[in-house]
Amino acid sequence: MSRAAEQAIKASYKALKEDFVSNLTGGDISEINYVTAVAPAAVVLWSALQSRQNFFRPYTPIAFAVDFLLNIGAILLATTLYANTPILLSILLIAPVAIIYSLPKPPTPKKAKVPPKQTKDEAPNPLPKKPFLTTYRGAMLVVTCLAILAVDFRIFPRRFAKVENWGTSLMDVGVGSFVFSAGLVAARPILKEQLAGKTTPLGTRLYQSIRHSIPLLVLGFIRLYSVKGLDYAEHVTEYGVHWNFFFTLGFLPPFVALFQSAFQFIPSYAGLAILLGAAYQIALEFTPLKAFVLIGPRTNLFNKNREGIFSFIGYLAIFLAGQHTGMFILPAHSSSGATGIKQRKSLLLKLAAWSGIWILLFFLTFSYSYGLSLAVSRRLANLPYFLWIAAFNNTQILAFCLVETVFFPQAYKHGHLTRKEEDDVYKGSTSRVLEAFNRNGLAVFLVANLGTGVVNLTVNTLEVGSLGAMGILMGYAVCLTGLAAGLDVYDISIKM
Structure with missing residues (x-):
């Protein structure tokens, strides 16, 4: 076969794959909710095993295998073999809970005598690690x-793949949730400053944010040159010709530092996020911006990357919404100083209220009958997309918080525990697998991208049947989990 013929076949296959991984309208929002509800259902079963039978202590190889099957395997099944029946999978996961509680509870091991709970020099941790947040971020x-x-295999439904222009899909909610989650944990340093009564000058904040951005931008350039050099299949309408998700993540910190100054005038990150999202939507509707992003020419560097540049505004709003949520769920105590069940009830009510607010705002922009009839667009990261992501993530956090409240009441008695006891309760209430993913999330995500590239360069994924696809995906999941768990076991945290 001539070189020209080989190149023609390669180009044809690349075009086929681009068409295969792209989607026109995505799936239904309710179906996405059913699929993502599998993760909380798996956590319910994990929590029942741990709280009732103390199954994951000690953490034996069998415990690790069950942990993996529940928190990794269930999610894989929900997006592949059970994609059409996620409710059935959730029922199958929750059903054994009744059996677990009918079994006799094992005797509680005797604890060694410990010193008094609180020493004079040890104050309660104002920003403790919370199991439900680790579970949410890990899942x-x-x-x-x-x-x-999975999107590269036929076993993964096309309606779950990223949409082309308008619509909703599982992968669209995933990329937005990644940014929301990053914003949530970014509230921690701000809360530390407030607790210390300090204010970092804008110049210092910008310098620190740029230092944080450099590794992400480097990763963005590495991905750019690897994709172009290997002629890897890509869809330019996702972010543009050269832009990728790492560039979006890399440019967020400096802009967030600027918005911290605006917080002095609008003391609400949710308010800042809504104003930013609304202003961006107004520009899309009443200027040629929407047409430029969707059908404009690609004549220069700016035009070629217009999707990534302008969608950044929407992702910045999502990040700020995540910060808003982090500001009230990360602290150990409520403003009234209440602890224990009163504080947890207050947190649940606040999460429920904000979930309702975000859902209502999304409904008012999305509804054809009672709202503005605006379509969701991940490509534009427009106002409905931003509100959808904020509503979805607040609701997911509420679900995981409810599970923790029911099964692990000791996890929110922060004011009555020493740091050591608090750490012990955290470990007993948190999946080691999800903790490992959460601890080195960005590093694992980078390795996942590399692994995806390796699989696509060595396997014609479009021709792999269901059995072969599940084998490859399970092997890939095992490798990722092994990496994350290995880093956790050796107490390694890779910060980017």
Whole structure:
């Protein structure tokens, strides 16, 4: 076969794959909710096993295998073999809980005598690690890492793939959730400043944010040159010709630092996010911006990357919405100083209220009968997309918080525990697998991208049947989990 013929076949296959991984309208929002509800259902079963039978202590190889099957395998099944029946999978996961509670509870091991709970020099931790947040972030990363490879196989439904222009899909909610989650944890340093009564000058904030951005931008350029050099299949309407998700993540910190100054005038990150999202939507509707992004020419560097540049505004609004949520769920105590069940009830009510607010705002922009009739567009990262992501993530966090409240009441008695006791409760209430994914999330996500590339360069994924696809995806999941768990076991945290 001549070189020209080989290149023609390669180009044809690349075009076929681009068409295969793209989607026109995505799926239905309710179906996405059913699929993503599998993760909380799996956590319910995990929590029942741990709280009732203390199954994951000690953490034996069998415990690790069950942890993997529940928190990784269930999500993989929900997006592949059970994609059409996610409710059935959730029922199958929750059903054994009744059996677990009918079994006799194992005897509680005797504890060694410990010193008094609180020493004079040890104050309660104002920003403790919370199991339900680790579970939420870990599950979100698992879904994201599995989907970026699964989408290349026919076993992964096309309606779950990223949409072309308008619509909703599982992968669209995944990329937005990644940014929301990053914003949530970015509230921690701000809260530390407030607790210390300090204010970092704008110049210092910008310098620190740029230092944080450099590794992400480097990763963006590495991905750019690897994709172009290997002639890897890509869809330019996702972010543009050269832009990629790492560039979006890399440019967020400096702009967030600027918006911290605006917080002095509008003391609400949710308010800032809504104003930014609304202003961007007004520009889309009443200027030629929407037409430029969707059908404009690609004549220069700016035009070629218009999707990534302008969608950045929407992702910045999502990040700020995540910060808003982090500001009230990360602290150990409520403003009234209440602890224990009163504080947890207050947190649940606040999460429920904000979930309702975001859902209502989304409904008012999205509804054809009672709202503005605006379509969701991940490509534009427009106002409905931003509100959808904020509503979805607040609701997911509420679900995981409810599970923790029911099964692990000791996890929110922060004011009555020493740091050591608090750490012990955290470990007993958190999946080691999800903790490992959460701890080195960005590093694992980077390796997942590399693994996806390796699989696509070595396997014609479009021709792999269901059995072969599940084998490859399960092997890929095992490798990612092994990496994350290995880093956790050796106490390694890779910060980017």
